[in-house]
Amino acid sequence: MPKDKGNQDRKQDKGNQIPNYVNTQKTILTMMEKKYKKRDYINKSVTIISIACVIFAIIPLTSILFEVVKNGISAISLEFLTERPGAIGSGKGGIGPAIQGTLIVVGLGSLMAIPVGVLTGVYLSEYASGNNKFAFGVRFFNDVLTGLPSIIVGIVGYIAIVLVIGSFSVIAGAFSLSLIMIPLVTRITEETLKVVPNSIREAAHALGIPKWRISLFIVLKTALSGVLTGIVLSIARIAGETAPLIMTILGTSLFFTSFTGPVDALPLRIWRLASQPYESANAQGWGAALILILIVLGLNIGLRLLSRKNIASKH
Amino acid sequence: MSKFDGIFKWIIVGAAVYTLFLLALIFFAVGDGSIAIFSKEGIIGFITGTDWNAVYGRESFGALPYIIGTLVSSGIAMAIGVPVSLGIAIFLSEIAGKKIRTPLSFIVELLAAVPSIIYGFWALFVFRFWMIDYIERPLHDLFGGTIPLFAKTPFGLDVFTAGVVLAIMIIPIISSIVRELLQVVPSIQREAAYSLGATRWETTKIAVLPYMKSGILGATIIGLGRAIGETMLVTLIIGNAIGLNAIPTSLFSQSQTLSSLIANEFNEAASDLHLSALIGLGAVLLVLAMVINVFARILVYKMVKTSPVGGM
Numbered sequence: 001m002p003k004d005k006g007n008q009d010r011k012q013d014k015g016n017q018i019p020n021y022v023n024t025q026k027t028i029l030t031m032m033e034k035k036y037k038k039r040d041y042i043n044k045s046v047t048i049i050s051i052a053c054v055i056f057a058i059i060p061l062t063s064i065l066f067e068v069v070k071n072g073i074s075a076i077s078l079e080f081l082t083e084r085p086g087a088i089g090s091g092k093g094g095i096g097p098a099i100q101g102t103l104i105v106v107g108l109g110s111l112m113a114i115p116v117g118v119l120t121g122v123y124l125s126e127y128a129s130g131n132n133k134f135a136f137g138v139r140f141f142n143d144v145l146t147g148l149p150s151i152i153v154g155i156v157g158y159i160a161i162v163l164v165i166g167s168f169s170v171i172a173g174a175f176s177l178s179l180i181m182i183p184l185v186t187r188i189t190e191e192t193l194k195v196v197p198n199s200i201r202e203a204a205h206a207l208g209i210p211k212w213r214i215s216l217f218i219v220l221k222t223a224l225s226g227v228l229t230g231i232v233l234s235i236a237r238i239a240g241e242t243a244p245l246i247m248t249i250l251g252t253s254l255f256f257t258s259f260t261g262p263v264d265a266l267p268l269r270i271w272r273l274a275s276q277p278y279e280s281a282n283a284q285g286w287g288a289a290l291i292l293i294l295i296v297l298g299l300n301i302g303l304r305l306l307s308r309k310n311i312a313s314k315h
Numbered sequence: 316m317s318k319f320d321g322i323f324k325w326i327i328v329g330a331a332v333y334t335l336f337l338l339a340l341i342f343f344a345v346g347d348g349s350i351a352i353f354s355k356e357g358i359i360g361f362i363t364g365t366d367w368n369a370v371y372g373r374e375s376f377g378a379l380p381y382i383i384g385t386l387v388s389s390g391i392a393m394a395i396g397v398p399v400s401l402g403i404a405i406f407l408s409e410i411a412g413k414k415i416r417t418p419l420s421f422i423v424e425l426l427a428a429v430p431s432i433i434y435g436f437w438a439l440f441v442f443r444f445w446m447i448d449y450i451e452r453p454l455h456d457l458f459g460g461t462i463p464l465f466a467k468t469p470f471g472l473d474v475f476t477a478g479v480v481l482a483i484m485i486i487p488i489i490s491s492i493v494r495e496l497l498q499v500v501p502s503i504q505r506e507a508a509y510s511l512g513a514t515r516w517e518t519t520k521i522a523v524l525p526y527m528k529s530g531i532l533g534a535t536i537i538g539l540g541r542a543i544g545e546t547m548l549v550t551l552i553i554g555n556a557i558g559l560n561a562i563p564t565s566l567f568s569q570s571q572t573l574s575s576l577i578a579n580e581f582n583e584a585a586s587d588l589h590l591s592a593l594i595g596l597g598a599v600l601l602v603l604a605m606v607i608n609v610f611a612r613i614l615v616y617k618m619v620k621t622s623p624v625g626g627m
Binding site for chain 2: 039040042043046047049050051052053054056057058060061063064067068115116119120122123124127134135137138140141142143144145146147148149150151152153154155156158159160179182183186210211212213215233236237239240241242243246247250267270271274275282285286289292293296297300301304
């Protein structure tokens with residue numbers, strides 16, 4: 001810290017200038033020096049404590065990545081990725097239906113969520129004026145929806161869809177996941193569109209382009225990479241959700257048959273494998289965890305690298 | 316004005332209305348599902364009851380042990396998680412140079428993206444044994460005889476482990492929000508404090524943190540909301556006790572939270588009443604989470620009116 005050092009130097013200089021003939025001043029200065037030492041000591045300890053906090057947070061990440069890769073990689077084979085699970089405890093078979101099911105449920109959930117989320121975001125950013133109470137309500141409740149416990153979302157999917165169509169189903173799972181995704185997409189769309197400079201809108205208005213075209217084909221298009229980033233991050237988020245799937249898609253060891261029937265998913269399969277008292281099942285669980293973490297962190301890291309490249313090339 | 320303008324406006328207002336409809340649907344579905352249990356036990360009776368018996372003819376359900384389990388495990392998570400999160404945020408925003416800040420913030424955000432089922436799986440097979448060997452056994456041996464908090468023989472699957480892993484899960488969430496908040500603090504605040512001769516910590520303490528006081532409180536409460544609603548991680552490591560046993564008497568007691576009991580029994584519900592009781596637990600959880608969230612959002616809104624900070 002250059003500023004602290006300057007302070008110290010200044011005090012020492014003063015001490016040198018008036019050493020002998022004002023004794024009281026000298027004692028005051030030594031007292032200040034002592035007090036400063038204490039303050040400096042506290043300052044340094046806080047720095048050390050905060051570094052310790054960072055290390056405390058990084059240890060679990062390192063351990064998770066290390067263990068998942070170490071234990072997961074030996075479980076992975078072509079059979080593991082494509083086959084149906086074998087008999088319980090046999091350690092045979094794989095997680096093919098789970099991978100397929102995750103892709104289907106997350107894909108369908110995204111289809112249900114993205115249009116609603118993006119359009120709501122466009123509304124909040126482009127159409128709702130400053131003091132619009134309805135817009136404030138939509139924004140507020142969307143934020144509150146973000147904090148909804150995911151198990152509740154599962155209960156809603158169960159009551160609103162599973163009970164109505166009479167079967168655990170892909171549709172119910174996708175609907176539940178869409179409840180988690182909509183507020184995330186809405187927020188990111190609104191935030192990104194708000195950053196688009198007004199001059200672009202004004203120029204388009206001056207050309208007489210209708211407002212809906214300006215919103216969709218000029219403003220949204222300008223902000224497209226930001227919106228896409230947000231969408232992919234929220235896809236990564238729902239791909240790891242487990243709780244809502246328990247009461248909607250149920251989980252099965254069979255491949256996908258219909259949108260109104262049960263299906264398997266990766267997080268659900270990890271949970272079932274973790275709950276079985278067989279070492280072979282736990283080993284398969286590590287394998288499934290590795291695949292899930294590859295999907296989720298792969299989407300995250302890939303996107304961030306991509307967006308950094310974009311920013312770098314724009315400047 | 317193009318003709319389609321009007322139609323388009325209706326479409327996007329429709330999308331916005333749909334999101335409000337979803338919120339209404341959530342309350343309706345949870346309310347509808349829990350009517351049966353509330354009319355049998357009474358709302359107060361259900362919340363204060365401690366039985367959990369699904370045997371036909373002797374059915375009796377109460378939520379109190381799981382409410383306590385939820386509050387205790389989240390309380391432990393907050394006690395550990397909040398100070399550590401603040402430390403990380405202060406390091407990233409006030410202490411670290413840009414070269415360290417960028418990759419570290421990236422790592423913290425990655426941690427926030429790890430699915431909770433993976434935290435749970437790792438905790439069940441790895442972290443639990445660290446807890447037993449390095450923390451719970453030594454604490455038990457030292458204080459087990461004198462302090463009831465450490466009395467039970469540690470097994471690793473208990474409310475303490477659940478709280479610590481919850482803390483590990485919410486730390487990246489809280490610290491990334493607080494870091495963003497601290498970086499919005501105008502640098503003139505810091506400069507003023509430095510020019511008075513304050514050290515870096517004094518500057519942080521008197522000029523930076525107070526400026527974002529209610530925003531930090533809001534971020535903390537968002538973390539609390541996540542801890543209270545978390546399901547899979549808790550289900551795997553809290554020991555899944557039922558009834559009176561689920562009320563923790565020591566840090567090393569097995570327990571149960573509202574959400575973990577729902578996840579454990581939902582697919583094996585013995586009767587409609589049992590199912591309704593589980594949804595009733597969901598209703599209690601929903602009310603808890605909503606109160607916490609609305610409060611947190613209002614606090615964060617007040618702080619960052621221009622660009623609300625995300626709570627992903």
